[in-house]
Amino acid sequence: MRRWVWLGLRLSIGSGRGGLLRTALMSSGAALGVLLVLGALATVSVAGAQHERAQARTPVWDETGASATTLRVTDIGDGIGNRPLRRTVVAGVTADSPHPPGIAALPRPGEIIVSPALRDLIADDPRAAGRFPQRIVGTITQAGLLAPNELLAYVGTDPAPPPPPEHAELREHQPVTGFGAPLQYALGAESSGPDAFTPARLLGLAFALFVLVPFGVYLATCARLSASTRDRRIAALRLLGVSGREATLVNAVETGIVTSAGALLGLAGYALLGPLSQGWRIGRLHWYAADLSLPAMVIVVVLTVTVAYAVAIGVVATWPARTNPLAVRRDAPSRRPGLWRLFPLLAGLGCAALAAVLGGKDPGQPEALLFAGALLLTGLALPLALPTLGYAAAGLVARLPGTPVWLELAAARLRHAPGVAPRLVAALTVMIYVAGLGTLGVGLLANDRGLVPTDDRGGAELYQVLGPGSVPTAELRQLPGVQVVDLRSVQATVDGRASTLLLGACADLTGTFVLRPGETCVDGTTYRLEFDGGYGWAGPPEPGTEVVTEGGVRIPVPEQVLHLTARFNMAQLGELLIPRQSPLGATLESSALFWPALVAADLATADRAARVVAARSPASFLQGNFGTRQGFDGNLLVTLLVTGLTVSFVLGIGAFAAAAVDRTMERRRGNATLSVVGTSPRTITAGEVAFGALPLTIGLTLASLATAALAATLASLLDLAMGRVLDRIAPTLWLAAGALVVGLVLIAVPAWLTQRITAEQLRRP
Known part of the structure; x- marks a missing residue:
């Protein structure tokens, strides 16, 4: 042994x-x-x-409220540009208050402790500096951060007044007895809250x-x-x-x-x-x-x-x-490849077509599983079909009249050993297939606006002011491009059923809703409200319907109706609009659960409003779209998919290069024999190039056609425009052309540089 x-x-x-x-x-x-x-x-x-x-670093809240500790913690998500910012506001800090890892003690009112990345940003970016007018008293160490670039701040504030009973269940009003609670929602490396760790593990495995x-x-x-x-x-x-x-x-x-x-x-x-x-x-x-x-x-x-x-x-x-x-x-000579090698490829494409037929306009899970199986089967079947197709192509080339010697030589070698050349090009073939479908998948995952049209409302966005702090309404109203919407909900019974009314001015209503053409809202007038799009609303009450608020105030139902369409995803609904300027509006009791909303003209305006809120009332915040990317969202998944495709491309090119160089070295003995009998180096090199070019062209063409066929099937399943889908995979054709050129160069250069003949090559088996 x-x-x-x-x-x-x-x-x-x-x-x-x-x-x-x-x-x-x-x-x-x-x-x-x-x-x-x-x-x-x-x-x-x-x-x-x-x-x-x-x-x-996650707080442990005492939901019973029985703890004697005065520490209160509010975790706030914010954003600076496209970077998420996590702001942890602490109040009621004492000498024996617990603190999270990464800091020696929690900050007192007027103090902040920041991450190194945020410290640098505050020094360089006025958007960050405007949010934190407090004095920096410390820096968070690695033990308290997710990643080196995380923007995190612990902000000290004064204790808030005792909350009303209806607010007692909110986290910011519950005592904090320590840190280290289990995560209940997820987070990525740069998120504003812990929310994607389990998906991160799964994504790592994938x-x-x-x-x-x-x-x-x-x-x-x-x-x-x-x-x-x-x-x-x-x-x-x-x-x-x-x-x-x-x-x-x-x-x-x-x-x-x-x-x-x-x-x-x-x-x-x-x-x-x-x-x-x-x-x-x-x-x-x-x-x-x-x-x-x-x-x-x-x-x-x-x-x-x-x-x-x-x-x-x-x-x-x-x-x-x-x-x-x-x-x-x-x-x-090797045995002739059988036709059975083509059946798995045809079966994969057939399963995809069957999924499209069965799915129709409403595909379900069975069709999705069938299509996924078709993708896998087609990818595995591509290398299997290459020997049969290469053998047939070589036979066709050999029968063509006037075929050059170098091409006849390549065809003869391909028919003699039909499994050698396909093994050379299998990696590139599979790589092109993966790249084509991966490109399409990236477009779908990124919610490509050209591929999957979405509703674009323009730059204006609606933001809700939340948190236990006081709202600096006066300063917000002074900001250009910001409208403070003060629509308050009033609880009432309409014809014996519980419902809500809206108390506010016409400007507040039109800030979040669009009126039908020809309709106008006049301040001081009560209106019935009907919302286009449904929203599950029963519709406005008819004149004469009994409407009574919780305070016992009877509201007469007018004839006037306003038909409203929401401008934003968030919509505050009510059956009647009661003008605040009217004597009736002054007597109503609005819901205590009220936070004003802001309409910002664009993201830059929203950022200015967020700065004012954070600086004047650190425990308050704006909830809405700041253009930040958080957790493992579509944007990050696209990045990781592109990274994976790049790795596949590198491995595919690497496999082909290794096989091409090795093939050249292995063929030196046979080529030396041809040189001895008078074959020119140019003819030998051309024969080597053609030997690889035939199956490489077949493989790349087959991969491109299979990708296009599956993309068309996917368009049918998802009811997408065929032209848009094919446009998204068009770069794959250019990639295939580039792979063909690279492949030919990797074959031709070693073959041309290894034409020197030695006696060892003629003797060595």
Whole structure:
């Protein structure tokens, strides 16, 4: 047994320059793959570390209100530009008050403690400085932050007055007895509140799988480098009397040693790059270098699976050499690929078409699962169909009149060994398919306005002022482009049923609603209100209907009706509009649960209003759209998908380059024989290029057509415009053309540069 292990070791490091090149290619392939896989799995470690730190700083509220502590905490989400800001307001701080990790003590009124990123932003950006006029008394350390770029501030304020009974259940009025409560909602690396940690773990696993698929193709390609030479070597051992088991052991040791060296090199690269990565980012995801540490068992599993997979590929692929060594040594022609290889591809496209037919205009889960299965089956079937199509194309080329010698040579080689060239181009074929569907998926996930039209209301947005603090209404009214909407709800019974009325001015009503053309609202007039679009509203009461407020005030129902359409997603509804300026409006009691709303002309105006609210009443905040991206939303998912597609592209090009260089080195013996009989170097190079170009063109064309067919099916399922969908995958055609050019260059350059003939190439088997 020992001598066969030693022979495998000897073959892995002592097979001449060609063997050393193959060893280098295999090792570098394993190293790159292990580095990318560990990097993908590190996202799980980062998410877990961020989750723990977020939980450690989450307040523990006493919902019973029985605690004697005076500490009250309000977590507020804000935004500065497109960056989320988390503002934690604390009141009633005493010397023995608990504090979260990352700070030594909570700030007192007029003081703030900020993260390093926020400290720098306050110094440079007036939008941040305007929110925090308080004195900075400390900096939050890594233990209290999710990521180095997080904007977080602890703001000290005076205790709020005792809340009314109806407000007692709000979190900001409940005593805080400590920190470290379980997270109840999620958060990403730059969110305003803890809300996406469990999805982050799942996304990390999905991203790892997304990397593992092209890595599997890459590693399989590397494991079969110099396949013909290695098969002849195994066949020679079998003809010399070595048993099949012993030949398998030799091959397994050779592949295992080379792959293990590459895997360890990838691990060393990960260990070296990890500490240097703290300033890096993926989109808006940042991390601490310490968060990238992986459990030792995970690393062992990755290394073991990588080596075992490469060995398994090598053992399975050399089965013909072990079972029929004489045919391999004589370089006998391979069997003609069967037509059955086309059936899985046709079945995948057929399942997609069936899903479109069954789904019609209202697809459900069965159709979605059928379409997902079609995507997977089609991707797996593309490499399987290439030998049959390549064999047929080579036969067609050979029968064409006036075929050049170099093209006939390529066609003959392709028919002699129909499985070699497709193995060369399989990685690029699958990469183009993944890129095409990935591009379309990115467009859908990003809510592409050209692909999935959305309602655009323009720049104006509605914001609600919330929080226990007082609202600086007078200052907000002075801001250009800001309208303070003071519509108050009045509880009433309408014809014996509970309902609400609206108390306010016409300007308040038209600030959030649009009147029908021709209608006007006159201050001092009571109106019945009818809301276009329904909203589940029963409609305005008829004149003469009994309307009585909670305070016992009877409201006469007028004839006048206003038909309203909401300008924003938030809409305050009521059956009647009672003018505040009228004697009746002065006698009504509005709901105590009232916070004013603001209509801001654009995001810059909304930011100015948010600055005023934060500076004058730190415990209050604006709720609405500030253009920030939080958690694992569509924008971040698009970034991660594009990153995954980039990794796939790199692995696909890497696999093709390794296979192309190895193929050139392996063909040097055959090309040297052609040179001896007088074949020109130009003809030999052209033949090598054509040998790869035929299956590469077929594979890229097939991948592009399959992508277009599936995209058209998806358009039918989602009822999207076919032209828009095809426009989104049009870049895939350019990518396929670029991959063809790159592939031809990677074949042509090594073939042209390796034309020098030596006696060793003529003798060496």
